[in-house]
Amino acid sequence: MKIPDRPELVARADALRELLWDDAVECERERRLSDRVVTALTEAGLLRLQTPRRLGGYETDMRTLLDVAIALGRGCPSAAWIAGVLNAGNFMAGLFPHGAGDEVWGDDPDARAALVLGMPSPAVELVEGGAVVSGEWAYVSGCLHAQWVSALIAVPTDADRPDVRFALMPVGEVAVKDTWYFAGMRGTGSNTVVADRVFVPEHRLVSYLPILNGETDGVVDPALPYRNSLTGLFAIGLIGALIGGAQAALDFVRAKGPNRPVAGSTYRDQTQSPTFQLDLAEATSKIDTAKLVAARIADTVDELARAGVNADLTVRARNRLESTQVGRLCREAVDTLLTAHGSSAFNESNPLQRLWRDINVGSRHAGFGMGIPEQVYGRALVGGDPREISFIV
Template sequence: MLVDTRNDVTETPPGRVPGHAELVARAAGLRADLWADAAESERTRRLTGRVVSGITEAGLTRLMTPRRLGGYQTSIRTLLDVTAELGRGCCSAGWVTGVLNAGNFVVSLFPETAQDEVWGTNPDARTALVLGMPARGVTETDGGVLVTGRWAYASGCRHADWIGVLIAVGGGSGGPVVHFALMRMDEVSVEDTWHFAGMRGTGSDTVVADRVFVPRHRLLPYLPVLNGETDGVVDPSHHYRNSLTGLFSIGLIGSLVGGAEEAFRYVQEKAPTRPAAGSTYANQAESPTLQLDLAAAATKVDSARMLAMGITDRIDRFAAAGENPDLVTRARARMDSTQTGQLCREAVDLLLTAYGSSAFNEANPLQRIWRDVNVGSRHAGFGMGIPQQVYGRALVGGDPREISLLV
């Protein structure tokens, strides 16, 4: 029986940081609401107010926020396990929570002035993040820049207070330098462009800026963040050492792992009461074919979870040592994230085939999970064969950044 633990957050004494197990339990306690609201989130193409409030009140958007400003500054493993639990209730909710925490992680690397702006009066402030092509409609002005641009696929922008986007600043002999620009959501507009077959509840619409002023303290060079080399951290204990790509992908694949795990649970639970059509078996559970499909799907789901855990454990290990991972390790993180998504997709495909054609009835939650995992696992960071090229280049001693900066 699922127990709603959201009220726990109001009872947390000021200054106490909940541990890994408590945060994961809070996420698990929200699954019933997420499951109940998933169809509505899909219909409206954004999370319901109840879901957003529940996630926020449980403190699950504070995972990467500095402790000095009321955040929890958790391990990357906690980010994975929390988003996976949420993904079991609703893949879109897990995905959005991962993105908003990744956005908050990036804000935590900005100068203290920017951090105080974001969280000084609201430790639950949420930051969406877009790693798309940098906007070039940038004019330098006194104290900052004026930004004009469009950024598609802005997951969670409907539920964010701030958004971090990429812009190109300057144009000297070395060419423009890509920066993160941090803007308030009330400074930009959102175009309704997210009409996709899956992950519909993520509200990944297009953010538009028209000559928005961004002060210098809300600009952060992009490449040092990718390489884990930023000096913008104020709190010396906040020393994650990893590529942003590794952290960002964890926020995405957690929801895929959770979705695949829930699809497995659903099919396994229903098997004893479902007929094995066209056979003499009393139910699906008695069919050797169903048993073989469950075994294959379980292996894929477990392998996906283990690959994802491996990424987080390596990132956390480097963080504890205060070191940056080498390029092979970073390239492997992108490759393992890609493989995680593929295994989840393959497992869910198997499970829907095993369940039968009624899995594709619009009233059946399996078809929603199937669409969500199929779309999510084809995110640009996982596709086009680029992660394989990146990892292969690193394995032969080359620089994978010659193929993609997302390493």
């Protein structure tokens, strides 16, 4: 199988922009991606980016995942978000032993795995050959379009701390509770997954810490060439979706400017107003900066993985903070653009209000918010262990 390169995959994503844009209203109304969008993403191979090559995937680098997510986000941030999460989920599923990978992709190289990094709270009972799991996980993006889900569980031990593992479960053996009623990113359908005494065999259970730290040699599938901290790559598709959405807002406002008046002024149209020009300059600069920062995150992950070197805690903490900064820059840029466009940006028929809501919700993902990324990086910079503050490092 010929593996498409980055320009080819980005071109495929660009080719879907009009379809994603057209279906974005339906995706938001139905609180899930349309079947047409999922089919288009699948047929373009854009949900195989992180699937192992031995099982029909592309095993691309993180920069490719970022650039594809940005391109998709220009059509629909929700679709780009789901593509990012499902590719990260496929990466995670690829880290399980071969037997698990064969189960996931043996009959279908387009199979998809969702991934949730929420703190584990389910009930776990160790039994012969595996574990029996019951519990709930909220905010599981991609659960409506996946065949598998990887979720954290806490296996009881005699020590003070439980043994945290990833459990890979077929979606057909869990239930999806309809809980995703949010103001933005509605199309992601990030509902709650419920397990009721689901048996997970030993080969679909892997320890969390080695995968978090990128120390996976001898622990998981040795065939995959890329290794790095899971949190270093999980955010890449998400920030790509935010950048793409912000770029879509910029494109829309620029295109409409020559035909829009400036209320209460004598300017022929918005493009003649210095204020509009300044707003465009500010928003464009912030989006360009977000792209540069995001590229550094992805390139850092790729360079370390190619060198076979694990990122130290300071780099990992920096990546998390910089992901947060990308989201903030996109949010600020879109706020400026809506002001520049005028109050009609908030009309429900105007796509700007949807992009505004998507970026505002997406940029406040738990991995980006509440000041924790700043604390994590600050702790690392003074020689402390940022994992004392958050397990997402």
